[in-house]
Amino acid sequence: MSGASGVDHLTDRHPSVTPERLVAGLVPPPTFADVSFDSYRPDQSEPSQTDAVQSCRAFCEQAVQRRAGKKKLFGKREVLSGVGVYLDGGFGVGKTHLLASSYYALAAADAGPAAFATFGELTQLAGVFGFVECIELLSDYVVVCIDEFELDDPGNTTLISRLLSALVERGVSIAATSNTLPEQLGEGRFAAQDFLREINTLANIFTTVRIEGPDYRHRDLPPAPVPPSDDEVRAEAADVAGATLDDFDALCSHLATMHPSRYHALIEGVTEVFITGVHPLDDQSVALRLVSLTDRLYDAGIPVVASGTKLDTVFSDEMLDGGFRKKYLRATSRLLALTAAGGH
Structure with missing residues (x-):
């Protein structure tokens, strides 16, 4: 479904996953095909x-x-x-x-x-x-x-x-x-x-x-770049066939409506993900869902373009000091790699 801008939104997608699909999906992701x-x-x-x-x-x-x-x-x-x-x-x-x-x-x-x-x-x-x-x-x-x-x-x-x-x-x-x-x-x-x-x-x-x-993903890569503006993200999304465009908070809320096992189906067919208004997270449940989405985007090799805060500051120092530190660091590494793939 497309919004007023003509760009599809992940928040409009409500995928279902059948048992047959789960079994058929027991293969390596496209990135490792x-x-x-x-x-x-x-x-x-x-x-x-x-x-x-x-x-x-x-x-x-x-x-x-x-x-x-x-x-x-x-x-x-x-x-x-x-x-x-x-x-x-x-x-x-x-x-x-x-x-x-x-x-x-x-x-x-x-x-x-x-x-x-x-x-x-x-x-x-x-x-x-x-x-x-x-x-x-x-x-x-x-x-x-x-x-x-x-x-x-x-x-x-x-x-x-x-x-x-x-x-x-x-x-x-x-x-x-x-x-x-x-x-x-x-x-x-x-x-x-x-x-x-x-x-x-x-x-x-x-x-x-x-x-x-x-981390090979960071070989020869510069630090997290300055993000583009919201308007720049929206304009670029409109020019990319198969892209999706979502507000960060709306997307995080939408992720809470489904089991993370559906995130693979959520991004099926998407060529590039554009997100506006990214900001640091203070809710662990929201952060862990974002980690799961990041993993699926990385598996599928789908570039990310995001405005707002730098993507290496999404997970707070307090979160990084907790039991899920390695998950958050992995997600940060992958987000930066996907952002580099998106040209920003």
């Missing part, structure tokens, strides 16, 4: 990046072997437990590139279907299908790749711990990325000590691979 281990370019000054490629290749080989099982008498095969790899590191060191490369390598190995989902999408999948049904749905997969592994509340901690444990027992291997070591998941966000058993179960599934290095 053509990646491979060979296309990963490790920083030669960071040996851990080259080591990580080898670790992921070895993981894929083990995952195929575990999925095939162990041959027993009379031609039957014993189900072997899956293996796990956990890519830990800062922002922009290529973790998602390697995760998607693992997905493609295993999908091509003909050992079973492969799944790729963000942590939020995986919890939504379990919510839509039910816990037992979700296990049945994924139990024949060779691998489940989980990007942006986060544990934001006790319910998710218990749910994902039990889900992954059940899948591993059935021969499914698990690959994940995060900015937090498995045994530190949940720190600073809730009473993690009350859920140590679940967190330790998750940690025991994975072999942790640490990837060091600077």
Whole structure:
């Protein structure tokens, strides 16, 4: 739907996501549609990046072997437990590139279907299908790749711990990325000590691979630029086919009307996102929804042009000092990269 300016608005979109669409969406996002281990370019000054490629290749080989099982008498095969790899590191060191490369390598190995989902999408999948049904749905997969592994509340901690444990027992291997070591998941966000058993179960599934290095998105990039004016944003949006134009507060309010798993559908078909009146946030719930939208925009490679405050000041110092610090820093990094792609 177009407004008076003739430009579409995200706030006019009310997407729905069917179970079938959720399953069909278990693939890497468009930004990582053509990646491979060979296309990963490790920083030669960071040996851990080259080591990580080898670790992921070895993981894929083990995952195929575990999925095939162990041959027993009379031609039957014993189900072997899956293996796990956990890519830990800062922002922009290529973790998602390697995760998607693992997905493609295993999908091509003909050992079973492969799944790729963000942590939020995986919890939504379990919510839509039910816990037992979700296990049945994924139990024949060779691998489940989980990007942006986060544990934001006790319910998710218990749910994902039990889900992954059940899948591993059935021969499914698990690959994940995060900015937090498995045994530190949940720190600073809730009473993690009350859920140590679940967190330790998750940690025991994975072999942790640490990837060091600077954020590649910021290589040769200047600091956050001075934003354009509201009028400049509106004028530019009117000249871009497939663009959307929204007021920041109105967009943040609209995001609250739907589950973050729908944000992917919300931006489907959009070529560029224009936002007016950006300002620092003081509500954690609003900020976390903006993080989710930013992740989906980044996955889809959709440029952003925004007026108002600089995008590296949207999340307050108080928020950055809290338990979601890494989420906010990742979102800031991605927003700046998308803004650079938008030409501002």
